[in-house]
Amino acid sequence: MTINGNGMTAVNGETLIEVDQLVTHYGEKLVLDDVSLTVRRGEILVILGGSGCGKSTLLKHMIGLLKPTSGSIRYSGVDITAMEEDELSRLQRGMGVAFQSGGLFNSMTVGENVALPLREYGNVDEELIEPIVRLKLSMVGLSAAQHMLPSELSGGMLKRAGLARALALDPPAVFFDEPSAGLDPIMASGLDELILSMRKLLGLTFIIVTHELESIRKVADRAIMLDLGKVVFTGTVAEAEASAVPRVRQFFERRADEFIAQRNV
Amino acid sequence: MTETRIACPDKLNQDTGRSLLDEVRSGTIAQGGVVVLDLSPTESVDSRGGAWLVEIADYVHSQKSEFRVEGQQGLVAEFIDLIQPGLAERPERAQVKMGFFEGVGDEALGFIGELRQARRLLVEAIYWTLLGPFQGRGFRWANWTDEVYEMGVKAIRITFMMNFLLGLIISMLSAAQIEPFGLGIYVADLLVIAFARELAAVMTAVVVSARTGAAIAAELATMQVQEEIDALRSMGLNVSQFLVAPKILALVVCMPCLTALGMIAGILGGSIWGIFVLDITPDVWFHETLQSAHVKDVVQGLLKAVFFAVTIVLVGCHNGFRVRGGSRGVGLMTTRAVVADIFCIIVIDMIFALVFYYLMPAKL
Numbered sequence: 079m080t081i082n083g084n085g086m087t088a089v090n091g092e093t094l095i096e097v098d099q100l101v102t103h104y105g106e107k108l109v110l111d112d113v114s115l116t117v118r119r120g121e122i123l124v125i126l127g128g129s130g131c132g133k134s135t136l137l138k139h140m141i142g143l144l145k146p147t148s149g150s151i152r153y154s155g156v157d158i159t160a161m162e163e164d165e166l167s168r169l170q171r172g173m174g175v176a177f178q179s180g181g182l183f184n185s186m187t188v189g190e191n192v193a194l195p196l197r198e199y200g201n202v203d204e205e206l207i208e209p210i211v212r213l214k215l216s217m218v219g220l221s222a223a224q225h226m227l228p229s230e231l232s233g234g235m236l237k238r239a240g241l242a243r244a245l246a247l248d249p250p251a252v253f254f255d256e257p258s259a260g261l262d263p264i265m266a267s268g269l270d271e272l273i274l275s276m277r278k279l280l281g282l283t284f285i286i287v288t289h290e291l292e293s294i295r296k297v298a299d300r301a302i303m304l305d306l307g308k309v310v311f312t313g314t315v316a317e318a319e320a321s322a323v324p325r326v327r328q329f330f331e332r333r334a335d336e337f338i339a340q341r342n343v
Numbered sequence: 344m345t346e347t348r349i350a351c352p353d354k355l356n357q358d359t360g361r362s363l364l365d366e367v368r369s370g371t372i373a374q375g376g377v378v379v380l381d382l383s384p385t386e387s388v389d390s391r392g393g394a395w396l397v398e399i400a401d402y403v404h405s406q407k408s409e410f411r412v413e414g415q416q417g418l419v420a421e422f423i424d425l426i427q428p429g430l431a432e433r434p435e436r437a438q439v440k441m442g443f444f445e446g447v448g449d450e451a452l453g454f455i456g457e458l459r460q461a462r463r464l465l466v467e468a469i470y471w472t473l474l475g476p477f478q479g480r481g482f483r484w485a486n487w488t489d490e491v492y493e494m495g496v497k498a499i500r501i502t503f504m505m506n507f508l509l510g511l512i513i514s515m516l517s518a519a520q521i522e523p524f525g526l527g528i529y530v531a532d533l534l535v536i537a538f539a540r541e542l543a544a545v546m547t548a549v550v551v552s553a554r555t556g557a558a559i560a561a562e563l564a565t566m567q568v569q570e571e572i573d574a575l576r577s578m579g580l581n582v583s584q585f586l587v588a589p590k591i592l593a594l595v596v597c598m599p600c601l602t603a604l605g606m607i608a609g610i611l612g613g614s615i616w617g618i619f620v621l622d623i624t625p626d627v628w629f630h631e632t633l634q635s636a637h638v639k640d641v642v643q644g645l646l647k648a649v650f651f652a653v654t655i656v657l658v659g660c661h662n663g664f665r666v667r668g669g670s671r672g673v674g675l676m677t678t679r680a681v682v683a684d685i686f687c688i689i690v691i692d693m694i695f696a697l698v699f700y701y702l703m704p705a706k707l
Contacts, residue, residue: 184669184670206391206394206395206398210390212394213426214390216397216425216426216427217429221428221429221431228669229667229668229669248389248390248391275421278418278421279418279422279425280389
């Protein structure tokens with residue numbers, strides 16, 4: 079018995095995204111240094127690390143918003159760094175991205191925000207758009223907010239509405255930037271549970287950028303830790319907790335050593 | 344209570360969901376009855392199928408009947424739990440219907456409220472610009488110099504250009520009217536009077552309201568949206584002192600300067616036509632120009648410029664502070680500020696024209 083988002087039976091465990099030796103600069107500054115990772119279908123991968131370590135930059139590369147200096151990012155074997163604009167935008171329809179503060183369009187209601195990708199290129203029956211919108215909103219617990227404007231929502235609601243819009247086209251891969259940052263513990267854990275049940279029921283793959291320990295322990299199948307643009311750890315969360323790598327230990331033990339303060343200025 | 348039971352297919356997706364809806368629609372549903380979807384044969388649901396369930400629930404509710412799903416198992420049951428709120432009755436769009444008088448009253452109250460806000464801003468602005476600094480309560484001079492550079496110095500080129508071209512146009516148009524009478528030389532007089540009393544001040548004010556007025560409104564609106572204004576207040580800083588006063592004083596200094604420049608530019612622009620097309624020698628032309636230049640006309644133009652300056656800043660600030668919502672609100676308020684600026688400029692200009700018409704009429 080399988081239930082999944084795009085109506086296809088997903089083969090869990092196969093490689094969905096492969097990032098290979100990614101190097102990138104902002105001007106002269108080296109931001110990502112030889113980053114390699116794989117995302118498997120149906121897993122929840124957490125990219126973690128301290129502020130300013132390149133997490134969000136990596137995410138932006140993976141969704142094709144930024145071009146790397148060198149290296150490749152392959153979706154089912156196809157390299158997106160070498161893609162033409164048109165081809166890339168076709169591929170981007172298969173990714174749902176939920177931004178840190180929602181990224182909703184201010185001039186539209188929440189419902190219209192969710193309907194936008196469906197209208198633009200969903201090939202969806204016009205009659206089905208409204209019910210899909212309501213379905214997605216009720217999945218994230220916002221069915222009452224359909225006709226509200228984003229400016230009337232709280233931070234947690236904005237994040238959930240952003241997630242509903244990211245899910246609108248039933249993308250196989252969902253990227254989520256800082257799902258629990260700035261939320262109260264109840265809301266944060268609710269969002270974690272939502273992510274877990276989405277994965278279970280819709281067979282989605284999640285790539286989550288976060289630095290919330292609680293949330294990592296709860297949802298992550300695997301974790302990748304970045305430090306100063308380099309991958310310092312790849313493995314399961316249990317392995318991370320037992321890891322001997324000093325930065326990983328420090329992260330999971332929440333120790334503020336002096337040198338962090340000095341490095342992250 | 345009549346109950347209608349409908350069995351679901353084993354795979355609920357985009358296509359089977361549609362036929363399920365058709366089945367529900369074609370069957371007659373008794374009002375006040377119950378429609379039960381039997382999900383026990385269903386092994387998988389995808390999200391399109393789920394959306395059809397929402398649509399079916401909606402249809403059933405619209406027939407004043409009750410909707411229920413039964414028999415779901417395993418993952419299907421979990422999926423139904425997840426989408427349960429969508430199967431409940433549709434949320435009503437919050438719409439407040441107002442009667443005619445209610446609407447008029449609402450508008451009027453809104454307008455009065457806005458006037459009150461505007462009055463408060465005006466009083467605070469006057470206090471922090473004219474009185475505050477002399478009572479030792481401080482004035483942000485560093486900020487003032489920045490504003491003067493931004494509002495004044497950077498507007499020099501565009502102000503000169505616009506007035507120069509306008510002068511050329513005025514000269515061209517009026518020469519066509521009076522040249523046949525051999526009075527071409529009087530275009531010089533006309534230019535001086537028009538630019539000193541009227542055109543330089545208005546043209547410059549329009550340029551400045553499009554540049555500075557819009558910038559002020561957008562800046563303050565964005566600050567409001569990003570809670571910077573709240574941050575200022577929470578530090579115990581007065582918003583008018585911190586943001587409004589330096590802008591007013593900066594523009595009050597810049598506007599007369601720009602207007603004076605505008606007068607010169609306009610007269611120069613007009614002279615080009617007079618000298619090169621009407622063939623009047625520069626000597627004669629400029630003699631006539633100086634002859635008709637009166638201090639009182641120039642003073643009138645400059646005095647207006649000061650009033651325009653205060654208006655542009657206050658209208659910009661007022662609209663900036665009133666922003667609601669995010670990026671959309673910022674755009675709306677900026678538009679509103681520029682429209683209101685230009686309207687106010689024309690109204691003030693008309694009042695000045697009336698007053699001076701009776702006090703000191705323009706004579707050739």
